[in-house]
Amino acid sequence: MNIECINWAEPNNENIDNLIKINLNELIESYDYLSSVCSYKKFPVGETLNNSIDKIVRNKPLFFVSHSALLSAIENDNQKKCHCVLDDIFDTLLHLKKEEIEISVSRFGRKYISSVEDTFLSVMERDHLETYGGVYGGKRSSVITPDVEKSYRTTLELSRFLKKLKHIDISHFDEISILIDNIILVESNGVNASSYLNILGMFFLRVFEKKNENWSRLAEHVVHESAHNLLYHIWYQKPVITDDEGKYYTPFRLDYRPLSGVYHAMFVLARTIYAFNNLIENSFLNKDDVKSHYNESNNSTPFKEKFYQTVRVLRESGKLTLFGEKLVSDCENLVNACNSNI
Known part of the structure; x- marks a missing residue:
């Protein structure tokens, strides 16, 4: 794949599908190497991940963020933590099923095991601290699980927008559907939406306030955060x-x-x-x-x-x-x- 010759400005699902597979193959190679660095021998990490690529491709956030946690543990010379991360990867692979290409939506803190959710929050808080000093609009920022009613209304608005996008621009819709596996809904006074280099395949989204907001806010966030994810994938290569x-x-x-x-x-x-x-x-x-x-x-x-x-x-x-x-x-x-x- 000659990445430099492709027009990445225009949505194209085939291009991003190929690019994601390249980055996932490199991620698996890194997992295999890091498992040897921390002397992990409970199961063949690289071989097992390669055999599970069809599961990983629709659960990208989990494997990118776990890789980040593994790197951090190695940098801190914490072999016990390294082994715990890889144990969790094994358990995760046992329960994962091959999924269709469809964006899932979940509430913050309610989809993944607690250690993964804690890592998500840590990544978000660290980035927010570096970018805004932990304060937005003069207030200390917070992120919590949104209530069910707000979450339900948000999922309806998201579905309506995605149907509109699919109707007018199937290429853009398909590309976003390949890029994004999961949208995590949050209640926050300082985060409207956010995505991160080490959690590719998802983004966080503040729930929709129908009385005060137009649905175009959700449209902007979906397009904006998906574009961040795409550029992160490109940047890994060039x-x-x-x-x-x-x-x-x-x-x-x-x-x-x-x-x-x-x-x-x-x-x-x-x-x-x-x-x-x-x-x-x-x-x-x-x-x-x-x-x-x-x-x-x-x-x-x-x-x-x-x-x-x-x-x-x-x-x-x-x-x-x-x-x-x-x-x-x-x-x-x-x-x-x-x-x-x-």
């Missing part, structure tokens, strides 16, 4: 910037961010503009109902202007790789072809 030193302007944040963050903003903006444009042109969405829910700086700058701002910052940095510049150009072409002025 760098888009030469280094991540220094801080740069981004239209979403109050503070300056690393260039990697600006690149992610560029990519997810392109995909969001593309998706909203399709919804508007097919009369599923009113342009006046479109607004960004990733806007800590609380500015009214349109999506397209924010996109072009990130493009300028990236090019002026002088740190784009040839592949990174190609992807920026492909995203420009995608946005330029969108007629809606959003």
